[in-house]
Amino acid sequence: MKSSWTEIMSSALLGTDKKPLNIHVLPEDIRSELLALGQDSAEGTLLKAAAIHHFYNRSGTLPDKLENSGYRQITESKSFIDTPTINVFLRITETGYFEKEYLLRLWLDKVIGQNKIAAPNIILPIINLGIGLSKHTRKKIMAILGERAKAILPLKPDFKAKELQSNITDQWKEGNPEERRTFISELRIKDVDQSLSLIQSDWPMETIVFKRTIIEILSEETQPSEFSFLTQLYENEFTAKPKEKKTEIECRSLLAKVLLKDINSNLFRSTVAELQKYIGQEKKSGIMGLLMGGKDKVIHLPTVVDTFFNAENIVNIYGIDPKNPDPAMYKTDVIYWFSALLAIMPFDILTSLLEKSKKETFEYLLNNNEFKAKIEGKDVSVLLNALSENVKNYCDQELLQMILQFDSHERKYLLLPYIDTKVFEEYVIKEKLFLEAQVITHHPANYEDWSPYFSVKMVEATYKSLVVEKKHYYDKINQLMAKHLHISTLSRLEEMFQSAASDHFKEYWIKNVYQPVKTSIEIKTSISNL
Amino acid sequence: MNFTPAQVQTLAPDDASFKAGKALSGKNQWLSASFTERSLWGEIKGSGSKPYQTQVDINAIAFKCSCPSRKFPCKHGIGLLLLWANDPSAVTAGTEPSWVAEWMDKRVAKAEKPAEPKEQTEEDIAKSEKSKQKRADERMMSVEAGVEELTLWMSDLVRTGLLQLQAKDRSFFDKTAARMIDAKAPGLASWVKSLGKINYYADNHIWQNEAVVILSKMHLLTSAFQNLANLPEIWQQTIKSLLGWNQSPKELLADESAEIIKDIWVVVGQETTQEEDIIIQRSWLKGINTQKSALILNFGTRFAPLDISVVNGSILEAGIVFFPSVWQQRAVVKLQNRILDQVPKALVCLPNINELFSFLAATYAEYPYASDICCLVSGIRPVSDQERFVAADRDNNYMEIAPEIHADKMINWLAISGGDYYVTAMVIRNNKMMPLGIFMDNKYVLI
Numbered sequence: 001m002k003s004s005w006t007e008i009m010s011s012a013l014l015g016t017d018k019k020p021l022n023i024h025v026l027p028e029d030i031r032s033e034l035l036a037l038g039q040d041s042a043e044g045t046l047l048k049a050a051a052i053h054h055f056y057n058r059s060g061t062l063p064d065k066l067e068n069s070g071y072r073q074i075t076e077s078k079s080f081i082d083t084p085t086i087n088v089f090l091r092i093t094e095t096g097y098f099e100k101e102y103l104l105r106l107w108l109d110k111v112i113g114q115n116k117i118a119a120p121n122i123i124l125p126i127i128n129l130g131i132g133l134s135k136h137t138r139k140k141i142m143a144i145l146g147e148r149a150k151a152i153l154p155l156k157p158d159f160k161a162k163e164l165q166s167n168i169t170d171q172w173k174e175g176n177p178e179e180r181r182t183f184i185s186e187l188r189i190k191d192v193d194q195s196l197s198l199i200q201s202d203w204p205m206e207t208i209v210f211k212r213t214i215i216e217i218l219s220e221e222t223q224p225s226e227f228s229f230l231t232q233l234y235e236n237e238f239t240a241k242p243k244e245k246k247t248e249i250e251c252r253s254l255l256a257k258v259l260l261k262d263i264n265s266n267l268f269r270s271t272v273a274e275l276q277k278y279i280g281q282e283k284k285s286g287i288m289g290l291l292m293g294g295k296d297k298v299i300h301l302p303t304v305v306d307t308f309f310n311a312e313n314i315v316n317i318y319g320i321d322p323k324n325p326d327p328a329m330y331k332t333d334v335i336y337w338f339s340a341l342l343a344i345m346p347f348d349i350l351t352s353l354l355e356k357s358k359k360e361t362f363e364y365l366l367n368n369n370e371f372k373a374k375i376e377g378k379d380v381s382v383l384l385n386a387l388s389e390n391v392k393n394y395c396d397q398e399l400l401q402m403i404l405q406f407d408s409h410e411r412k413y414l415l416l417p418y419i420d421t422k423v424f425e426e427y428v429i430k431e432k433l434f435l436e437a438q439v440i441t442h443h444p445a446n447y448e449d450w451s452p453y454f455s456v457k458m459v460e461a462t463y464k465s466l467v468v469e470k471k472h473y474y475d476k477i478n479q480l481m482a483k484h485l486h487i488s489t490l491s492r493l494e495e496m497f498q499s500a501a502s503d504h505f506k507e508y509w510i511k512n513v514y515q516p517v518k519t520s521i522e523i524k525t526s527i528s529n530l
Numbered sequence: 531m532n533f534t535p536a537q538v539q540t541l542a543p544d545d546a547s548f549k550a551g552k553a554l555s556g557k558n559q560w561l562s563a564s565f566t567e568r569s570l571w572g573e574i575k576g577s578g579s580k581p582y583q584t585q586v587d588i589n590a591i592a593f594k595c596s597c598p599s600r601k602f603p604c605k606h607g608i609g610l611l612l613l614w615a616n617d618p619s620a621v622t623a624g625t626e627p628s629w630v631a632e633w634m635d636k637r638v639a640k641a642e643k644p645a646e647p648k649e650q651t652e653e654d655i656a657k658s659e660k661s662k663q664k665r666a667d668e669r670m671m672s673v674e675a676g677v678e679e680l681t682l683w684m685s686d687l688v689r690t691g692l693l694q695l696q697a698k699d700r701s702f703f704d705k706t707a708a709r710m711i712d713a714k715a716p717g718l719a720s721w722v723k724s725l726g727k728i729n730y731y732a733d734n735h736i737w738q739n740e741a742v743v744i745l746s747k748m749h750l751l752t753s754a755f756q757n758l759a760n761l762p763e764i765w766q767q768t769i770k771s772l773l774g775w776n777q778s779p780k781e782l783l784a785d786e787s788a789e790i791i792k793d794i795w796v797v798v799g800q801e802t803t804q805e806e807d808i809i810i811q812r813s814w815l816k817g818i819n820t821q822k823s824a825l826i827l828n829f830g831t832r833f834a835p836l837d838i839s840v841v842n843g844s845i846l847e848a849g850i851v852f853f854p855s856v857w858q859q860r861a862v863v864k865l866q867n868r869i870l871d872q873v874p875k876a877l878v879c880l881p882n883i884n885e886l887f888s889f890l891a892a893t894y895a896e897y898p899y900a901s902d903i904c905c906l907v908s909g910i911r912p913v914s915d916q917e918r919f920v921a922a923d924r925d926n927n928y929m930e931i932a933p934e935i936h937a938d939k940m941i942n943w944l945a946i947s948g949g950d951y952y953v954t955a956m957v958i959r960n961n962k963m964m965p966l967g968i969f970m971d972n973k974y975v976l977i
Contacts, residue, residue: 008742009738009739009742012688012691012692012738012741012742012745013691013692013693013738014691014693015688015689015690015691015692015693016688016689017689017690017691018691040753041685042689043684043685043688043689044685044749044753046688047684047688047745047746047748047749047750048746048749048750048753050742050743050745050746051743051746051747051749051750051898054742054743054746054747055894055895055898058890058891058894058961059891059894059895060891061887062884062887063883063884063886063887063927063928063929064927064928065925065926065927065928066913066915066920066922066926066927066928069913069922069926070913070915071911071949072949073950074948074949074950084617087616087617090535090616091552091555091616094549094552094553120945120946120947120948121945121946121975123942123945124938124941124942124945128938148944148945148948148949149945151944151949152914152941152944152945155914155937155941155944156941502577507577515553519553519556522556522558
């Protein structure tokens with residue numbers, strides 16, 4: 001049969017001029033059918049033969065067979081989510097890009113809490129939605145996928161399920177640096193001893209760059225068991241030595257910062273002892289001094305470098321980047337090194353040495369003429385940068401609030417990521433910074449709602465700007481409101497919707513504030529009611 | 531009838547309208563929302579002083595809204611239907627207010643009694659018949675000339691050999707296709723175009739086979755046309771339709787003698803494609819009692835939206851009229867009574883892929899030009915086999931999946947079915963399967 005079709009094909013391809021079809025090679029059935037159709041030209045005969053042969057072949061074709069059926073009946077151990085839960089998910093899929101992941105996580109947490117799995121009709125939509133979302137969210141998605149969903153995950157490689165599923169050895173031993181970093185950070189939260197054990201076992205084989213990464217990870221909320229490992233590193237591997245690499249000094253710097261946080265560490269104790277040497281006394285100033293007498297503890301720094309405050313010593317002990325001090329800013333090199341140390345040591349060391357409250361210590365450091373410089377005709381505290389850095393290292397909210405009242409806007413913004421929710425909201429309300437996207441972006445509530453009071457304040461401020469004063473602001477604010485506004489804000493939002501007269505700005509407000517926020521709040525409410 | 535959000539999506543004129551409708555599908559957004567057995571309506575606050583009144587005919591899908599939107603259906607119609615689809619309890623059973631009853635009554639009256647044709651005198655009729663005959667004769671002559679020209683073109687190709695096709699550029703085929711359009715034979719033009727669309731960079735074996743098969747079918751068709759006078763009436767109509775004679779749904783609906791096939795019809799699948807500026811929607815229906823398959827063609831343009839009365843995945847109690855053909859396929863819905871929630875009785879279907887092959891062979895024997903053959907086959911499951919998808923039966927016989935089917939559709943089939951065997955609705959196109967949906971219990975689920 002194949003040869004007769006080959007015969008037809010070769011005649012067709014070469015042309016009947018060169019190779020007319022020999023109908024005698026055709027099967028008897030086809031030949032007789034062809035003859036029954038009557039005489040035709042050579043080309044017509046060829047095409048008729050091809051047509052008959054084609055249908056003849058097709059009618060006799062049998063289906064192919066799978067070699068391995070691979071069939072297995074899938075049984076689920078958990079029950080599927082119900083229709084209302086599915087409907088909430090479908091609403092989430094229609095929300096804006098910025099609030100979608102936030103709402104999805106709330107929904108996923110609810111479903112995980114119910115110990116249920118995604119219903120068959122939303123398996124594909126939820127996997128598709130997860131593509132490109134954070135690993136954390138995808139892990140939550142994985143948690144609600146049942147057996148049938150897991151069976152299709154290999155068919156959706158973009159979801160990157162493998163990196164969420166592989167076992168400890170795979171990820172730690174074979175992952176790229178980023179995967180290993182993520183892996184160890186997450187394992188550390190779940191099982192600090194296991195993470196430390198893995199780190200220690202492979203430590204000698206790690207590159208210096210990855211060692212720095214690990215130390216960075218361990219610097220965050222260091223656990224007691226990790227302190228001894230880090231102390232060991234500080235005292236042995238990263239102790240100062242000739243011809244050090246820059247990364248090695250950076251490792252020492254990170255280690256010093258961690259050890260300074262531990263009042264039992266040798267470094268903490270030796271630092272306190274060294275600083276003690278610079279604490280002196282002088283008569284109290286002002287009326288109180290005259291009335292009460294007594295003496296104040298003060299800092300007496302030498303005017304020239306000494307055995308402690310000198311570049312080599314500070315680099316060797318604290319790994320601080322040995323930059324050349326700016327003479328316009330720092331009257332002496334010692335002040336520069338003091339300021340560098342102030343940035344990384346606990347502020348309480350100074351309050352305790354000076355026997356002052358935190359506020360008094362802060363004011364003392366800022367108002368002391370020794371620590372001031374004239375920049376562009378203005379008196380500037382040279383320690384303010386160091387104090388800001390200190391806030392970043394220790395997240396000391398009291399110190400942070402003091403800086404916020406004092407400092408320039410630019411530097412305040414740099415400190416915003418370190419503020420806790422309550423302080424942040426109070427600060428924004430006090431300073432009326434509702435429309436400053438650069439500020440609001442740093443609200444500490446990442447996956448939480450803003451407080452009801454703050455939410456209402458935000459809604460009122462944006463409404464006032466847009467609808468009453470007809471002034472636009474950066475759209476990011478609206479995106480953040482859609483994510484974080486507290487559900488109790490809806491009633492206030494509805495009042496505003498009803499009140500204002502219709503115009504272009506109101507339409508804009510409806511489209512960009514009212515509708516997305518309302519949808520988001522409705523979804524959040526639905527999720528909490530599931 | 532409960533619509534699913536996916537079905538409502540198919541009714542939206544575009545993605546933006548669906549999204550806008552979705553934003554209006556919250557219970558709190560509607561001042562009122564009610565339904566009866568035939569209608570769904572609601573009032574929603576818009577930018578005007580009065581709320582918009584939105585209404586939907588839920589049996590013969592149609593929308594009406596008092597909003598000024600030029601889109602059809604508007605976002606309010608989509609939103610209302612979505613509200614009902616997502617949360618039926620959010621819509622209360624009620625009595626139609628006058629503004630709904632009036633519209634619905636008019637629709638029912640129109641469906642029951644189509645507009646009377648304009649009265650014509652005998653003279654008018656004779657004149658009209660004469661002019662119709664003249665047009666038909668002219669058309670026939672034009673097509674005959676086209677067929678003659680095409681026969682010569684094909685003969686030249688076959689005489690000099692098809693190896694040359696690989697070197698031809700697109701204009702070679704487009705030019706001949708345009709000549710067939712001029713000859714009023716658009717059906718032949720499509721065949722010529724399909725010859726031009728072959729991937730001549732594919733394996734030689736593949737494109738050469740495709741070219742020979744297409745040319746041989748074209749030759750059969752032109753030969754049949756040249757022999758038209760000797761063929762039975764039904765074959766004549768079929769051949770003429772294949773060559774491109776129009777089939778008018780309007781005329782078919784007006785034809786009192788056309789047989790109405792009443793049945794429970796499952797709209798098993800829908801496909802929308804665009805050819806140049808024309809949007810073509812194919813809806814495949816399967817009759818539960820008659821086991822007949824029907825194809826409803828629906829055409830739209832940018833300015834004339836598609837008719838939305840046939841909802842994908844729905845189950846209609848309806849009367850359908852087929853265009854006359856040797857192999858009845860294309861049809862129009864003449865009477866649409868109601869939409870059902872579930873399939874009322876057990877389905878009759880082909881038991882496995884072997885039987886499907888036999889059925890296909892019998893179909894091609896009856897009508898070699900059969901395409902897009904719609905079938906129900908039991909015990910079919912999707913299989914992901916060596917980086918491709920196939921559909922297999924319990925005997926492990928399988929059929930390849932048509933390239934038109936996106937991988938996500940197959941994955942969705944796997945997700946919904948759990949990889950298990952179900953009665954599957956499908957269309958067979960070019961010997962490959964286009965899976966459309968599965969029957970689970972009494973429900974039809976689109977995949």
